[in-house]
Amino acid sequence: MGKMHAITMQDGKINLDDIDIPQPGPGQVLVKSLACGICGSDLHLTRHTSDVFSVYKQLGLMDPGVEGTPGIMLGHEFAAEVVSYGPQTEGKFPPGTRVTGVPVLQSAGGAGVGVTPGLYGAYSEYFIADEALLIPIPEHVSSHAAATCEPLAVGLHSVNRSAVGVDDIALVAGCGTIGLAVMAALSIRGVKTILASDPQASKHAIAKAFGATRVVDPTQEDEVALAAELAGDNNVVIYECVGVYKLINGFIERAPKRAKLIITGVHTTPFEVNFAIPMVKEMDIRFSYYYTPEEFAECLQYIADGKVNWRAMCTGKVGIDGVSGAFDTLLKPNDHIKVIIEPWRKGALTAYSDEGG
């Protein structure tokens, strides 16, 4: 086969290379990436590669013998187009069918597309997916919209993990993609009070588009105290969607009795905690990381049914040769939420538009 443009992140740097287009193995499909979101976890991995790898090794997710920091072909929030099938496949969808799905290769031992070293990722022109996990994108759903399905599933899963009641007070800390996805799910689940907190004023209107009933700047107002005050006899559920470990103790210390803290951001830095504090309040600290194929499909349906204002979270788009520059922008303080990569074209980071999606 021919060559393709491919993006690899290594040691915090984004490289654009020409490599061979991969061959799908048993159960696998070669797909062409149509759109791929840049995820907060991609940025975290870029900043903290060796921390993340050390956790992977500790958990047996990476061979402890791996030395240094192998490159990762990023990209797991994808919309793609079926190109060709490997052996032992059913050819379920004709070539050209637009698809999305859970970014996991069961065919490679459950490794993560766009996450595990050695796999291909959806930032690149082509990558490999499992036939069994692909779902077709409804015709009226744009590829950009479908690419937001993955983070929406993260949010839905977090809400499901929290077992929140409609009368509980939901406090969503952080109005990035995951925070917005949590708000969307809370709103769909009928939770009546959804407080969104973010110091960036630019995100407040967007939070409202995703269902926040009230928006707080936590540098101006104690958002946890506000949630506690509104809760009365109901519970406070704090969705940590910031990914800054230094904030966690503040949530624990300010949380009211019986509060649930749902850790949805990625944290790989050890920090000190005193379990007496959550103990006396009988808190739950629940961790939410992945999601089920059913939750993924549910989110695609919400998009198809117009129940999620996915458009409001898209702030930028970029071609494949602009990814490195986009990372430079995103790794500094910025106003972006979701930047969509279109690996099939060139072009620097621009403000988002539906065009081409």
Next chain:
Amino acid sequence: MGKMHAITMQDGKINLDDIDIPQPGPGQVLVKSLACGICGSDLHLTRHTSDVFSVYKQLGLMDPGVEGTPGIMLGHEFAAEVVSYGPQTEGKFPPGTRVTGVPVLQSAGGAGVGVTPGLYGAYSEYFIADEALLIPIPEHVSSHAAATCEPLAVGLHSVNRSAVGVDDIALVAGCGTIGLAVMAALSIRGVKTILASDPQASKHAIAKAFGATRVVDPTQEDEVALAAELAGDNNVVIYECVGVYKLINGFIERAPKRAKLIITGVHTTPFEVNFAIPMVKEMDIRFSYYYTPEEFAECLQYIADGKVNWRAMCTGKVGIDGVSGAFDTLLKPNDHIKVIIEPWRKGALTAYSDEGG
């Protein structure tokens, strides 16, 4: 009124003093202590008084202006006898009625009997209880048995907090009073596999009397790996009933995916944790501290119905002038589980017998 023998713990020392018998205030009852268990949290408080006070102050449970370490009249696991009523009471139970109950004084802002400085405790000959929280002890239930109701309620609450399923694998780490109480509740709830873990061989047979289906010495066998192996597709629920903070990371690191860790021991020392580990496994860390009056009453009913082998946890008893010596014994490595104080008599710590209970 007359004088009484009273036990106060201050700066890690147990003092026996003669003080005035207290007067019950509005809504309160003067009761005579018939039996009171020595709780692991009493020992923890004796070892770590200033740590605990500093947490109380941080949580607003103690006036931050309090200097030093005020004495605490310990004793919250009680069976007692009604003596006299204060104003604004109903006189529900005639003097002489044996009673137990949740050791809280709603009449003193929800302060804890035997815990909060300034209140009386059940290690002493007489103390003050709220009429509203007292429940009569059934005639065929001994005072010793009734004194074990409080720790049994702690165990039941922990099991309720865990929302364990009957097919989940319960791992109870620590076969002290609280671990045994958790096993009793798990057994009553119908949980099929109850692993008990404790390095002390003397506790293994007792664990079986409380419902453990298998007992493990964690210094010889990885109890968490065993639980994970037995779990298959079911969840592992780890009940931390040791109260040693240094063990917590070991549970988190070895726990399988979707494990729940129910922190039931008391920990007041800050320690370092890496949230990436429970994150990737989507763990729940739930904290269990108190219990409801309903859970307390449920446990008294279990005792009355012969569903809990409370007798098997009692290892010692002691008179009021032997409490200091008993603490000396219990604060060193020892084989005791529950030591019952009989404040109405004198005598050093001896092996447990039903006599007088």
